[in-house]
Amino acid sequence: MATVPIPQSRVDDATPVAIVSGGSRGLGLAVVERLLERGDRVATFSRGRSGRLDDLTARHPGELFATTLDAADPVAVASFVGATIARFGRIDSCVANAAIAAEGVLATTADALIAELLAVNIQGSIVLVRECVRQWLVQPRPPTPDGTGSAVMVSSSVAARGSPGLSVYAATKGALESFARSLAREVGSRxxxxxxxxxxxxxxxxxxxxxxxxxxxxxxxxxxxRLGMPADVVGAIDFLTSRRSAFITGQTITVDGGGGF
Ligand SMILES: NC(=O)c1ccc[n+]([C@@H]2O[C@H](COP(=O)([O-])OP(=O)(O)OC[C@H]3O[C@@H](n4cnc5c(N)ncnc54)[C@H](OP(=O)(O)O)[C@@H]3O)[C@@H](O)[C@H]2O)c1
Known part of the structure; x- marks a missing residue:
């Protein structure tokens, strides 16, 4: 992970902090923009940078922490969450968005590609959420019954519907939905x-x-x-990472214009 100086000035700030993986482009970038707009401080990572993310970082000094790392590296992901806590002092929500997709029939899919899809999409997302949960278990709870932290896993409508040529990708998304249902039961009491x-x-x-x-x-x-745009999906993520959804857990919201597959 790239090293960055850590300004201590906002460590005691109670402004909500959101982590979004894969914020350099696509849906992740749109989520980062929306969460900054609503007043959150945001930490994000991707393997590479993008001009739009660099512009956003320049426009939000002290509010956006963007770095580079590979979601498939659990040590780097844990270290990123640690750096976010050191920088901002807290975490309130986490959006596990970074993923790769690969289209092709299973019969010709190589071992290495299967392993990469599982490592980035499943392991990367689960390790990220585990690190956030560890923080939420020790972070002081607010004096309201609204809870401590909210994790949102970005799945895909193909997890439930299926799609030829996307079996491994769909399996990784189905795994995240299954993970969310069980974890919601495990940590709801907290x-x-x-x-x-x-x-x-x-x-x-x-x-x-x-x-x-x-x-x-x-x-x-x-x-x-029509096909969806990132902006069509951002509202659901904004909702699930806000207090407006304080009594919703273990659920999947499908945002697909009514179903295109
Ligand atoms: N696009 C669709 O049609 C669609 C449909 C349903 C669900 N989704 C889901 O929506 C989410 C966002 O998709 P998108 O369409 O916005 O994808 P995208 O445009 O390809 O963006 C993916 C983001 O994840 C990052 N990323 C990918 N692999 C990474 C890795 N190994 N480590 C760190 N960061 C990584 C990318 O940056 P780098 O490449 O620089 O690492 C980028 O910031 C994904 O979970 C995807 O499965 C997408």
Whole structure:
């Protein structure tokens, strides 16, 4: 992980702090923007930087901590969460968004690709949430019954619906939904909430390779008549990481325009 100086000035600040993995582009970047807009301080990571994330960091000095690391490296993920706590003093919500997708029939999918999908999408997300839960178990609870921390796992509508050529990717998302249901039961008594958001097909880099014919078919099958944009999904994540959803845990909200697959 890249080293950054840690200003201590805001460590005692009670302003909410959100962690968002994969904030350099696509849905993660849109979530980072929304959470900054609502007044949170935000920490994010990705393997690379992007111009838009660099601009955002320059516009929000002291409020946005962005660094580079690989979600598949559990030591780096734990160290990032530690650096976030050292910098901001607390964590209030966590959005496990970073993921990779790979399309192809299972029969020709190599071991290395399967291992990478599992390491980034499942292990990376689970380790991130584990580190946040460790913090939430020791972080003072607010004097309201609204809870201590909220984790949101970014799943996909293919987890529930299935899609040919996406079996391994879909399995990683199904694992996150299953993880969220059990963890919600495990930590609910401590005021910690765990939910999922399952987007349908979105217009992002992840889906850029979709052939035009497949794209047109998806649009035809979507009741709301278009593919989703990151902005369409951000509202559900904003809601689940806010006190407005204080009595919701162990759930998956599907945001797919009515179902396109
Ligand atoms: N796009 C869709 O159609 C769609 C549909 C349903 C669900 N989703 C889900 O929505 C989430 C966001 O997808 P998106 O479309 O916004 O994807 P995207 O445009 O490809 O962005 C993915 C983000 O995750 C980061 N990332 C990927 N691998 C990483 C790794 N190993 N370590 C650290 N960061 C990593 C990327 O940055 P670097 O590459 O620089 O690391 C980037 O910031 C994902 O969980 C995806 O599965 C997407």
């Amino acid at each position: 005021g910690i909430r765990v939910n999922c958001v399952a987007p349908g097909f979105l217009e992002t880099d992840l889906s850029a390779s979709l052939p035009a014919g497949d794209r047109a078919r998806l649009v035809r099958r979507t009741p709301l008549g």
